[in-house]
Amino acid sequence: MKRQNVRTLSLIICTFTYLLVGAAVFDALESDFEMREKEQLEAEEKRLQGKYNISEDDYRKLETIIMEAEPHRAGVQWKFAGSFYFAITVITTIGYGHAAPGTDAGKAFCMFYAVLGIPLTLVMFQSLGERMNTFVKSLLKRIKKCCGMRITDVSMENMVTVGFFSCIGTLCIGAAAFSHYEDWSFFQSYYYCFITLTTIGFGDFVALQKNRALQRRPLYVAFSFMYILVGLTVIGAFLNLVVLRFLTMNSEDERRDAEERASLAGNRNSMIIHIQEETLGRGGGAGRRRRETQGQFCAEVNDVPSVCSCMNYHSHEFGSCGGEMGYFHSVSYRIEEISPSTLKNSFFPSPISSVSPGLHSFTDNRRLMKRRKSI
Amino acid sequence: MKRQNVRTLSLIICTFTYLLVGAAVFDALESKKEKTQKKKVYDRKQELMNTYNLSQFNFDELERVVLQLKPHKAGVQWKFAGSFYFAITVITTIGYGHAAPSTDGGKVFCMLYALLGIPLTLVMFQSLGERINTLVRYLLHRLKKCLGMRRTEVSMVNMVAIGFISCMSTLCIGALSFSFFEGWSFFHAYYYCFITLTTIGFGDYVALQKDHALQTNPKYVAFCFIYILTGLTVIGAFLNLVVLRFMTMNSEDEKRDAEQRALLSRNGQAGGHNQMRCTPDLPSSSSAASGCGGGSGNSGVGGAGRGLRNVYAEVLHFQSMCSCLWYKSREKLQYSIPMIIPRDLSTSDTYMEQGEAFSSDPLHPLHSNGCICSMHHPHSAISSVSTGLHSLTPYRLRHSKRRSSI
Numbered sequence: 018m019k020r021q022n023v024r025t026l027s028l029i030i031c032t033f034t035y036l037l038v039g040a041a042v043f044d045a046l047e048s049d050f051e052m053r054e055k056e057q058l059e060a061e062e063k064r065l066q067g068k069y070n071i072s073e074d075d076y077r078k079l080e081t082i083i084m085e086a087e088p089h090r091a092g093v094q095w096k097f098a099g100s101f102y103f104a105i106t107v108i109t110t111i112g113y114g115h116a117a118p119g120t121d122a123g124k125a126f127c128m129f130y131a132v133l134g135i136p137l138t139l140v141m142f143q144s145l146g147e148r149m150n151t152f153v154k155s156l157l158k159r160i161k162k163c164c165g166m167r168i169t170d171v172s173m174e175n176m177v178t179v180g181f182f183s184c185i186g187t188l189c190i191g192a193a194a195f196s197h198y199e200d201w202s203f204f205q206s207y208y209y210c211f212i213t214l215t216t217i218g219f220g221d222f223v224a225l226q227k228n229r230a231l232q233r234r235p236l237y238v239a240f241s242f243m244y245i246l247v248g249l250t251v252i253g254a255f256l257n258l259v260v261l262r263f264l265t266m267n268s269e270d271e272r273r274d275a276e277e278r279a280s281l282a283g284n285r286n287s288m289i290i291h292i293q294e295e296t297l298g299r300g301g302g303a304g305r306r307r308r309e310t311q312g313q314f315c316a317e318v319n320d321v322p323s324v325c326s327c328m329n330y331h332s333h334e335f336g337s338c339g340g341e342m343g344y345f346h347s348v349s350y351r352i353e354e355i356s357p358s359t360l361k362n363s364f365f366p367s368p369i370s371s372v373s374p375g376l377h378s379f380t381d382n383r384r385l386m387k388r389r390k391s392i
Numbered sequence: 393m394k395r396q397n398v399r400t401l402s403l404i405i406c407t408f409t410y411l412l413v414g415a416a417v418f419d420a421l422e423s424k425k426e427k428t429q430k431k432k433v434y435d436r437k438q439e440l441m442n443t444y445n446l447s448q449f450n451f452d453e454l455e456r457v458v459l460q461l462k463p464h465k466a467g468v469q470w471k472f473a474g475s476f477y478f479a480i481t482v483i484t485t486i487g488y489g490h491a492a493p494s495t496d497g498g499k500v501f502c503m504l505y506a507l508l509g510i511p512l513t514l515v516m517f518q519s520l521g522e523r524i525n526t527l528v529r530y531l532l533h534r535l536k537k538c539l540g541m542r543r544t545e546v547s548m549v550n551m552v553a554i555g556f557i558s559c560m561s562t563l564c565i566g567a568l569s570f571s572f573f574e575g576w577s578f579f580h581a582y583y584y585c586f587i588t589l590t591t592i593g594f595g596d597y598v599a600l601q602k603d604h605a606l607q608t609n610p611k612y613v614a615f616c617f618i619y620i621l622t623g624l625t626v627i628g629a630f631l632n633l634v635v636l637r638f639m640t641m642n643s644e645d646e647k648r649d650a651e652q653r654a655l656l657s658r659n660g661q662a663g664g665h666n667q668m669r670c671t672p673d674l675p676s677s678s679s680a681a682s683g684c685g686g687g688s689g690n691s692g693v694g695g696a697g698r699g700l701r702n703v704y705a706e707v708l709h710f711q712s713m714c715s716c717l718w719y720k721s722r723e724k725l726q727y728s729i730p731m732i733i734p735r736d737l738s739t740s741d742t743y744m745e746q747g748e749a750f751s752s753d754p755l756h757p758l759h760s761n762g763c764i765c766s767m768h769h770p771h772s773a774i775s776s777v778s779t780g781l782h783s784l785t786p787y788r789l790r791h792s793k794r795r796s797s798i
Contacts, residue, residue, distance in 0.1 A: 025523050028516035032483075035512060039479035039505050040472055046498045047470040054494065055464045061457050069444045069454075082436050083458045089430045095422035097415055104414035108407075112592035114489055119429065123421045124583045130414050131590050136631070137410060140638045141403035147642040148400045208499045215506050217487035220595055256511070257643075263515045264636060267522040 019274070021267040088116050091226035098231045098238055105242060108134030109249055111218035115226060143261070146254030153179055180255040187251045188214065191244055195224055198237055214248045394649075396642040463491050466601035473606045473613055480617060483509030484624055486593035490601060518636070521629030528554055555630040562626045563589065566619055570599055573612055589623040 066076060088094055094103070094116035106113050107130055118124045154171045157179065161169040191210035196203045201222065209222040224241050225231050231238060441451055463469055469478070469491035481488050482505055493499045529546045532554070536544040566585035571578045576597065584597040599616050600606050606613060 021519075021523065021526075025516075025519045028512070028519050032513055032516045035483065035509055036476060036479050039482070039509065040476035042501055042505075043475035043478055043493070043498065044470055044472050046495055046501060047475070047493055050495050050498075051464070051468065051470045054460075058457060058461045058464065062461060065454055065457060069446060069450065071444055075440065075443070078436075079440055079454065080458050082433055082440065083455050084462070085429070086433045086437060086455075087459060089426075089433065093426065095419055095426045097419050100418035100422070101411060101415035103418055104411050107414070107592060108410065110485065110590060110592045112487065112587065112594045114594035114596055117594045117596035118418070118422055120421055120425050121579060123418065123425075124579070126417060126421060128583065128586050130417075131586070131592060134410055134414065135590055136635045136638075137403070138407055139635060140641075141400075141407045143639040144396075144400045144403050144642050147646070148396065151396075151646060204496065204499070208503065211503050211506070212487065215485060215510055216591070217482060217485045217506060218593065219487045219489035219492045221489055221492035257639075260511045260514060261639060261643075263511075264518040264632075265640065267519050268632075268636075271522070271526060 019270075021270045024267065024270075091115065091223075092229040092231050094231075096232065098235075101242070102225060102231065102238075104130070104134075105245060106218065107131050108138045109245070110135060110216045111213055111245070112216075113218045113220035113223045115220050115223040142250055142253035143257050145250050146257040149250065149254045150176065150180075150258055176258055180258050183251050184255050187248045191248060194240070194244070198230075199224060199227060210248070213245060214252050216249070394645075396645045399642065399645075466490065466598075467604040467606050469606075471607065473610075476617065477600060477606065477613075479505070479509075480620060481593065482506050483513045484591055484620070485510060486588055486591045486620070488593045488595035488598045490595050490598040517625055517628035518632050520625050521632040524625065524629045525551065525555075525633055551633055555633050558626050559630050562623045566623060569615065569619070573605075574599060574602060585623065588620060589627050591624070 065071075071079065093099060099116060103116050105111070107127060110131075118127050154176060157171045157175060158169055161171070188207060188210045191214075192203055192207035194206075195201060195209060196206035199206065199209075199222075201209065205222060209224070212219055212222070225238060228234075437451070440446070441448075446454070468474060474491065478491050480486070482502060485506075493502050529551060532546045532550060533544055536546070563582060563585045566589075567578055567582035569581075570576060570584055571581035574581065574597075576584065580597060584599070587594055587597070600613060603609075
């Protein structure tokens with residue numbers, strides 16, 4: 018089976034297994050507590066209902082009122098500061114839900130806002146993350162030189178270690194800050210930072226919801242926003258370093274397979290014809306002519322690659338005349354981008370010609386063979 | 393300024409502007425309603441408090457209880473079905489928050505679970521999304537053939553259009569189902585599907601929270617899970633098609649810059665070898681000369697060994713060298729049988745990689761034929777380009793690996 022299919026299938030199976038295992042563990046960890054808490058709360062509810070003599074109907078009403086009042090408790094959510102906070106939770110896909118658009122127009126705008134904002138933010142964080150990685154790499158190289166180490170190359174392990182520690186550092190700084198400002202325990206703050214920076218965003222802990230911080234404490238508000246965005250950049254840089262390469266693996270394999278197919282087909286065709294001509298029309302004029310036209314065909318169809326192949330083999334032939342026939346194998350020094358005409362006859366013009374200009378353009382011959390790599 | 397830095401700075405500025413604009417619009421859309429709703433709720437609350445003679449303290453007590461009971465009212469959240477639902481919201485980063493771990497152990501496990509699960513899920517969705525794109529492209533190709541169209545290639549526009557339509561249909565199908573099962577309006581169900589499949593996951597609308605569905609309606613539960621996972625795959629495929637390439641742009645540019653730098657430094661070393669002199673020695677060289685000059689396509693590159701400034705010229709040189717030799721060999725063909733390499737190719741590619749052997753005998757005939765196309769050069773040009781890109785070992789047919797998300 019093709020490598021990509023095997024990979025995809027294994028990933029699917031892995032993920033499902035992971036979900037099953039996670040579900041079982043969460044069940045084991047939380048079910049008991051849930052049952053106990055539910056019993057306690059229901060008992061409490063009954064007690065209070067009885068104490069204040071609230072009818073069932075009225076209690077439903079009370080519940081509704083309390084639910085509706087919940088976001089308001091935390092303060093004004095939709096003034097500029099609150100809206101900015103909300104906008105951040107939308108485009109970073111954190112999505113606490115502490116405030117959600119109440120109007121239908123707000124919901125509709127939220128969707129359009131997300132459609133454009135999420136890709137923009139993804140690309141921005143990866144872009145900035147890559148810049149950070151490059152910067153860290155050059156810094157590390159300098160440090161290694163200064164320390165007088167023999168090998169000044171920065172290895173992947175170095176980068177991963179630095180990245181990992183930056184992530185932990187970011188989480189700890191956030192945990193310390195929020196536990197101070199929000200009056201949570203360090204562990205709860207750490208949990209909050211983690212859930213935020215992985216963009217899960219449950220909403221069980223949300224910053225800027227106490228004491229009308231959104232309106233009253235602009236410095237703390239600014240700090241929260243900066244923390245979220247910078248933290249996401251640090252995590253993004255780490256993902257760019259470690260995970261991004263895996264996201265494009267299938268595409269790369271697919272591309273390589275296509276190239277193999279094309280080169281095999283292209284080269285084989287031209288080469289076989291070539292050889293046949295040689296064996297058939299050794300001395301005949303007609304044969305020679307055919308040879309030439311075939312040779313020309315060889316050049317036109319495959320342009321550089323077979324030309325180079327021809328070159329490679331013929332270069333050995335100069336020293337001796339006549340003799341041994343061997344096999345042309347498909348040696349292709351494919352410098353695809355240089356001669357777009359190469360691909361005119363190939364199987365898969367579409368992926369290449371239709372690849373968006375950002376990737377590599379045929380017009381820009383400087384962009385040669387770009388290999389995906391995140392370092 | 394370097395291209396990557398310009399790009400990054402523009403993206404940062406764009407994003408901040410986008411946030412500011414969004415904040416302003418949300419403010420305009422929601423503030424008024426928030427105010428009126430707050431007032432209404434406050435009034436109703438006062439009314440209720442008066443009816444039952446509740447003090448603020450009492451009310452707070454009640455409020456606490458009600459809010460804490462909220463998830464419990466929606467059903468048992470942590471039995472297997474509910475935990476599975478929760479696990480999905482964690483590793484896909486949707487994170488509704490309808491249920492969140494209460495115990496410290498649960499929180500810790502949740503963090504560790506996310507640490508491994510999120511990258512796994514990201515890679516899985518992209519992998520599957522790419523497979524789907526490939527399948528769709530293949531199907532479309534066949535379809536075009538069947539329909540007898542002249543051009544059967546599948547363009548990017550085709551793919552994007554299909555991707556977009558699939559996303560819309562996925563959302564609409566979900567909207568229909570959830571509006572039926574959950575009793576929401578179509579618009580609210582659509583909004584729910586959108587917020588879920590973009591993994592924002594506010595939690596203002598959450599499926600499987602009515603009538604104890606998690607425990608009593610296993611088919612609907614299964615549908616929800618499958619819908620979320622499939623929907624995320626469709627969205628992931630679309631992202632793979634459209635967005636992924638932009639996420640690696642900076643790295644690609646960085647790599648290309650590094651290659652250029654490496655090439656330039658090599659050019660400095662190998663400058664002396666780089667000249668291509670096509671001196672017409674042979675009688676048949678008239679065509680050869682034109683072949684060398686014209687056929688190479690760039691006579692100006694002949695002296696480019698000294699002043700090469702970019703990879704383009706570098707590779708053109710290689711190309712012209714190749715062409716030159718090809719044209720030479722074409723002449724040879726008329727008089728001799730082309731000798732394809734009798735020895736095994738491994739030696740030849742070793743030579744290519746080391747770049748040394750060509751300076752010796754095999755090249756000598758080239759010199760005598762008047763076409764000195766140094767074999768050093770392609771070595772430097774090609775080997776300095778990152779190895780994954782193309783290797784000179786012929787058998788390995790892994791040529792230029794070009795990153796593309798299609």
